Amino acid sequence: MDMLEFLRTRRTYRRFEQRPVAPEILTEAVDAARIASCGANRQTVRYIVVQSADAVAAVQPLVHWAAYLPPEQGQPKPDELPTAFIAVLQDDNLPGASDVDVGLALGSLTAAAWAHGVGSCIMGAIDRPALTKLLALPDGVRLYYMVALGYPTHASKLVEMQDGSVKYYLDENRGYCVPKRSMDEVLLKTL
Numbered sequence: 599m600d601m602l603e604f605l606r607t608r609r610t611y612r613r614f615e616q617r618p619v620a621p622e623i624l625t626e627a628v629d630a631a632r633i634a635s636c637g638a639n640r641q642t643v644r645y646i647v648v649q650s651a652d653a654v655a656a657v658q659p660l661v662h663w664a665a666y667l668p669p670e671q672g673q674p675k676p677d678e679l680p681t682a683f684i685a686v687l688q689d690d691n692l693p694g695a696s697d698v699d700v701g702l703a704l705g706s707l708t709a710a711a712w713a714h715g716v717g718s719c720i721m722g723a724i725d726r727p728a729l730t731k732l733l734a735l736p737d738g739v740r741l742y743y744m745v746a747l748g749y750p751t752h753a754s755k756l757v758e759m760q761d762g763s764v765k766y767y768l769d770e771n772r773g774y775c776v777p778k779r780s781m782d783e784v785l786l787k788t789l
């Protein structure tokens with residue numbers, strides 16, 4: 599797959615097969631995030647891999663899916679849930695916390711997973727206090743995002759934006775249609 603095709607298909611996935619992701623794939627995704635570029639090379643981002651069935655089940659009710667869709671469409675059913683999570687954390691004991699660093703780490707992590715066919719959903723709508731307790735975070739380590747992972751059971755395709763709406767929707771096969779702004783709109787000029 600060429601790079602652009604890889605990036606076109608590395609979408610958000612929200613329904614998954616019920617087979618586990620190999621621990622080595624999850625570790626490799628963290629390794630890819632570990633070596634991402636970061637401001638002043640400070641490396642303040644930390645991770646927790648959640649892969650045991652019990653721990654994954656405990657996280658499920660603490661994350662919220664697909665705010666643009668009614669729950670019966672956007673919320674994965676019990677046999678569609680992700681089979682792993684990775685918590686992405688910021689170590690505030692070190693100087694230089696950076697949203698950009700977290701973003702770059704998330705990009706590498708999710709791309710490395712997708713290289714193995716493992717789809718992901720970066721999740722910011724999460725119960726941070728409850729997850730902080732569940733994950734038993736060390737002092738000064740702050741939960742940023744959860745990433746849900748698994749083998750997707752649905753398609754996700756990019757579509758032309760209609761009437762300026764950024765809202766994704768489902769097609770007749772429950773595949774996600776994700777509107778993106780056109781090149782004409784985002785590339786302001788070339789000098």
Ligand SMILES: Cc1cc2nc3c(=O)[nH]c(=O)nc-3n(C[C@H](O)[C@H](O)[C@H](O)COP(=O)(O)O)c2cc1C
Nearest residue numbers: 609610662663664665719720721722723724766776
């Ligand atoms: C920072 C961030 C937070 C997100 N939080 C959630 C979330 O809490 N729940 C969810 O279902 N999707 C979440 N998403 C997924 C976005 O809805 C998704 O990236 C967007 O609709 C575009 O789809 P695409 O990733 O396929 O391009 C999040 C994505 C990002 C980058």
